[in-house]
Amino acid sequence: MVIGLMAGSAVNMSLILLGGQLVPPPPGTQTQTMEGLAAALPLFGPQHFVFPFLAHALGTLVGAAVAATVAGWGGAAMKAWPAWAVGAFFLSGGVANVWMLGGPLWFTVLDLGLAFLPMAWCGLRLATALRAARQA
Template identity: 55%
Template sequence: MNSIARNILAVILGLFVGSAVNMAIIMVSSSVIPPPDGADLKTVEGLKAAMPLMEPKHFVMPFLAHALGTLVGALTAAKIAASYKMRFAIAIGFCFMVGGIMNILMLPSPLWFTIVDLGLAYVPMAYFAGKLGIGKNN
């Protein structure tokens, strides 16, 4: 396969797979850590209304979704890319970080979560995935 086509495929699949992992974790999160009583987490308005009721434990699964989604997406891109594996992994991390920033702007969260999420879930996970994707032989 042409290296340019392979690199484009790496980005597309990295974004797709990472988003799927993120969404899967978010979908099961309420069964792992139940939401506060009376919270409706199915709409943005419900999430905004429930935010004051949230405890730190309620932010564990969203953080894991963001971090693991980025990690898996960036690793996918790094493994598939024909060249510049680390660059493609970091690019996936920045794409997910833009999504995280948009999420924070739409759905305000506690400052501590914003700092932890933006600081640890995206670029560091993408860098780690890039290192894993490159492996020892390159």
């Protein structure tokens, strides 16, 4: 599970950094600190939330798939709990972000509802499908 968390975190941070380059924050905002980011959020348009959503969703997807794959190494059957644990861990981070930063309600509902547990399920399905393809 730890390897899945590390892989998912790497994907998450890479997309957050890429998003900041491709969709810069509004002029005059300071997004390097939590306080600055919280103050800037009301100025953000929908385009500023695309990469955070992708980072959360794809980070969870990759982390869950890696965790499930690693749990199935050594000939053991695929285990679902590491994928769900990664999803729950990242969901708790998403809830903490909403608690600390706030943000528009539409993004909170979309992000917490679709980026974490559904993506953990997709990561588990992906790992299961890849394992089946390797064994065929």
